[in-house]
Amino acid sequence: MSSVADAHGRDADRHHPDLVHHFESLPAQKEAATFGMWVFLVTEVMFFGGLFLAYTIYRNLYFHAFVQSSRHLNLTLGAVNTAVLICSSLTMAMGVHSSALGRRRATVAWLLLTVALGSVFLGIKAVEYKDKFDHHLVPGERFQAEELHLEGEESRPAQIFYALYFAMTGLHATHMVIGIPIILFIAWMAHRGRFSPEYHTPVELTGLYWHFVDIIWIFLFPLLYLIGRHH
Amino acid sequence: MTTQIGPGESGPPRPPVPPAPAEAPPPRVNYLNVAYGVKSWLLTTDHKRIALLYLAGVTLMFFLGGAFAVLIRLELVTPAGDLVQSETYNKLFTMHGIIMVFFFLIPSIPAVLGNFLIPLMIGARDLAFPRLNLASWYIYMIGAAFTIFVLVSGGVDTGWTFYTPYSTTYSNTHVVAAGLGVFITGFSSILTGLNFIVTIHRMRAPGLTWFRLPLFVWAHYATSLIMVLGTPVIAITLLTVVLERTLHLGIYDPRLGGDPVLFQHLFWFYSHPAVYIMILPAMGVVSEVVACFSRKRIFGYEVVAMSSLAIAVIGFLVWGHHMFISGQSTYAGLVFSFLSFLVAIPSAIKVFNWTSTLYKGSVSYDTPMLYAIGFVGLFTIGGLTGLFLAALGLDVHVTDTYFVVAHFHYIMVGGAIMGYLGGIHFWWPKITGRLYPEMWARVAAVIVFAGFNLTFFPQFILGYLGMPRRYHAYPEEFQVLNVMSSAGASILGLGYLLPMIYLVWSMRYGPRASANPWQAKGLEWQTASPPITENFERQPVVSEEAYAYAPEEEARVV
Numbered sequence: 001m002s003s004v005a006d007a008h009g010r011d012a013d014r015h016h017p018d019l020v021h022h023f024e025s026l027p028a029q030k031e032a033a034t035f036g037m038w039v040f041l042v043t044e045v046m047f048f049g050g051l052f053l054a055y056t057i058y059r060n061l062y063f064h065a066f067v068q069s070s071r072h073l074n075l076t077l078g079a080v081n082t083a084v085l086i087c088s089s090l091t092m093a094m095g096v097h098s099s100a101l102g103r104r105r106a107t108v109a110w111l112l113l114t115v116a117l118g119s120v121f122l123g124i125k126a127v128e129y130k131d132k133f134d135h136h137l138v139p140g141e142r143f144q145a146e147e148l149h150l151e152g153e154e155s156r157p158a159q160i161f162y163a164l165y166f167a168m169t170g171l172h173a174t175h176m177v178i179g180i181p182i183i184l185f186i187a188w189m190a191h192r193g194r195f196s197p198e199y200h201t202p203v204e205l206t207g208l209y210w211h212f213v214d215i216i217w218i219f220l221f222p223l224l225y226l227i228g229r230h231h
Numbered sequence: 232m233t234t235q236i237g238p239g240e241s242g243p244p245r246p247p248v249p250p251a252p253a254e255a256p257p258p259r260v261n262y263l264n265v266a267y268g269v270k271s272w273l274l275t276t277d278h279k280r281i282a283l284l285y286l287a288g289v290t291l292m293f294f295l296g297g298a299f300a301v302l303i304r305l306e307l308v309t310p311a312g313d314l315v316q317s318e319t320y321n322k323l324f325t326m327h328g329i330i331m332v333f334f335f336l337i338p339s340i341p342a343v344l345g346n347f348l349i350p351l352m353i354g355a356r357d358l359a360f361p362r363l364n365l366a367s368w369y370i371y372m373i374g375a376a377f378t379i380f381v382l383v384s385g386g387v388d389t390g391w392t393f394y395t396p397y398s399t400t401y402s403n404t405h406v407v408a409a410g411l412g413v414f415i416t417g418f419s420s421i422l423t424g425l426n427f428i429v430t431i432h433r434m435r436a437p438g439l440t441w442f443r444l445p446l447f448v449w450a451h452y453a454t455s456l457i458m459v460l461g462t463p464v465i466a467i468t469l470l471t472v473v474l475e476r477t478l479h480l481g482i483y484d485p486r487l488g489g490d491p492v493l494f495q496h497l498f499w500f501y502s503h504p505a506v507y508i509m510i511l512p513a514m515g516v517v518s519e520v521v522a523c524f525s526r527k528r529i530f531g532y533e534v535v536a537m538s539s540l541a542i543a544v545i546g547f548l549v550w551g552h553h554m555f556i557s558g559q560s561t562y563a564g565l566v567f568s569f570l571s572f573l574v575a576i577p578s579a580i581k582v583f584n585w586t587s588t589l590y591k592g593s594v595s596y597d598t599p600m601l602y603a604i605g606f607v608g609l610f611t612i613g614g615l616t617g618l619f620l621a622a623l624g625l626d627v628h629v630t631d632t633y634f635v636v637a638h639f640h641y642i643m644v645g646g647a648i649m650g651y652l653g654g655i656h657f658w659w660p661k662i663t664g665r666l667y668p669e670m671w672a673r674v675a676a677v678i679v680f681a682g683f684n685l686t687f688f689p690q691f692i693l694g695y696l697g698m699p700r701r702y703h704a705y706p707e708e709f710q711v712l713n714v715m716s717s718a719g720a721s722i723l724g725l726g727y728l729l730p731m732i733y734l735v736w737s738m739r740y741g742p743r744a745s746a747n748p749w750q751a752k753g754l755e756w757q758t759a760s761p762p763i764t765e766n767f768e769r770q771p772v773v774s775e776e777a778y779a780y781a782p783e784e785e786a787r788v789v
Contacts, residue, residue, distance in 0.1 A: 020361075021356065021357075021765075022355065022356035022357040022359075022361070022434075028433065031433060032359045032360075032429050032433045032434070033359075033360075035429050035432060035433060036359060036360060036363075036425055036426075036429045039425045039428055039429065039459055040425060042459060042460070043421050043425070043459050043460070043462070043463045044463070046459075046460055046461075046463035046464050047463035047464070047466060047467050048467070049463075049464065049467075050463075050464050050467035050468055050471070050497050051467060051471075053497070054471075054482055054493060057490070057493060058482070058488075058489075061488070061490075062488060139478070139479055139480055139481050140478065140479040141479070156486070156487045156488050157487065157488040159481050159487045160481055160482055160487055160488060160489055163480040163481050163482050164482065166480075167471065167474065167480060167482075
């Protein structure tokens, strides 16, 4: 654990304003924070896991209804959104990289670009949602399955597909809605010069969160939009 | 005060040190008197103060949940449903279950004792994320506020299990608010578990290797794994129930092809491991107490530590034993039955190792030890009857009877609450700097044990004879056993009120405690009682195994 070398570093770090009282050194503090973030992301995987489980089970039970429902999703908008989100992960990674190098203005610029791309994603998502409302594909009393070319018994599980579609993409979008203000706040802190090559943990942790949200979408896109179409 | 545990200071077995000399020492700064006022408590980031905030919260919820138990037992004194109507009775047992499970048992030992002790036991100044720790308490209180709102606005009647489709479609009570209350408080559990995992990994004192950790810390590590991996699943499950009620999501709705049993799978995937969230920390307490009051190292330390992890891991694979009659396939039932038998092995390992620790130990019977011994006996009964329930054939006979009720109360009340009370007494001198009245405490421990058995043993017989759970009326031939159970409950209630009174009394009038009144091992006893805010004057360094109560003997064996 703590060695002589650490003890040296500790004295130097003691005066660092970002070292909280119960940690020995800045690296120790950063490792704990990063570890904590990874544990949090594990809980997020389990959180989404319940919905992924439900999707898997119902897709097996009601394969035809899921295929027909999936065809009604807008592949173009979904693909564009996937590209937008992957780009936002790239800009986020650049933001983290810039803050590690201590480039303040570049950090702020990359973070703001990430926010912009995230907002584009949410905008496109809103267009898709509106389309589903217009075509009565929102679960509930007014749900209509005619456009999905499903009849009788088969039309009912279509509601389950759209329930899962809204629950999964909605939960994903909620994570983005939470993430965007956080990135804006981090960008503001970066603008105020709060980060340095020694201390930029908040940028890194926000980056981890954003990449996680991105990865969730990387799973959602094929499951909801792609894998049904070949049948 | 020594900051290093060294050999040679383990004395002969001794009762608690007598009260300090008459003239009190000059007041010393500690975590309690370092600051005063409501703000210094509500905005604190000191893990010890947050533990006391949690203590206040869970004690309130415990007596609230207890009040519902009183009403339930009152109704069941007579066979006729004469005190409350069946609808009211449904709400009573639902509120009792929700409050006791989610707002008392799950946070009790981890959030109070774990919060207070883990940094002390590993020689750290605080948990890794102090502000997150405080946030977790506020989240808990917000969840509790939702539950109390449900209470005053008319209650909820789904049972604490929220089974679909009743909860999603048919119940006309406050399911949404109750579900949100549990959903919210789940995040406090997640944050506590996350904090513990990071703290135990990264903040141990120099020399404190994994296999020198107190078993209390091992138990909490295993508990935290369950909190972090399981709680998000109950969160999404209850969220879907809420969405199904409000937005007609339909994934549990049979009319659309949804499967209500999917809810049961998701629910029990968390809620069975949640039982281990309740019992593992209590096992950690028992390990500490048994070692201290036998003046011996825990027999088979490594195995006991690993059995905690084994319980956490296997505990995730047994949920299907709650669903033997829910239309689950026979083959799934077989596998879940087998896995449920498997989880008995690490549990039995613990019981055998505690017993072996007592062997040739120099055993004294102070209050914490009375609770620990009570725990071992009651947990064994609860665990063995769990095996009855894990057996596919027998379970069909006793499903949804009082046999199940008795079984899980032996684990949760006889196990978890006995462990909690034992731990509260054991560390009370450390937490408050005061000694509690030993005589009263022993009397209370005996009352709790007797009252508990009188309450719940008759329920095993009732259940085996076929009395179903969750009914407010029953056939007349069951009355004798029900009256016994209700009489026991009133004794048990007295047993819980007594510590409430004398512990509060001792905070002001109890004799001052020394740093180590039990002559116990462990870093938490190496600092003052109560500790300073920073926990230790100097960074402790660990140079020996846990529980080195008889170092010369250990050395001889090695």
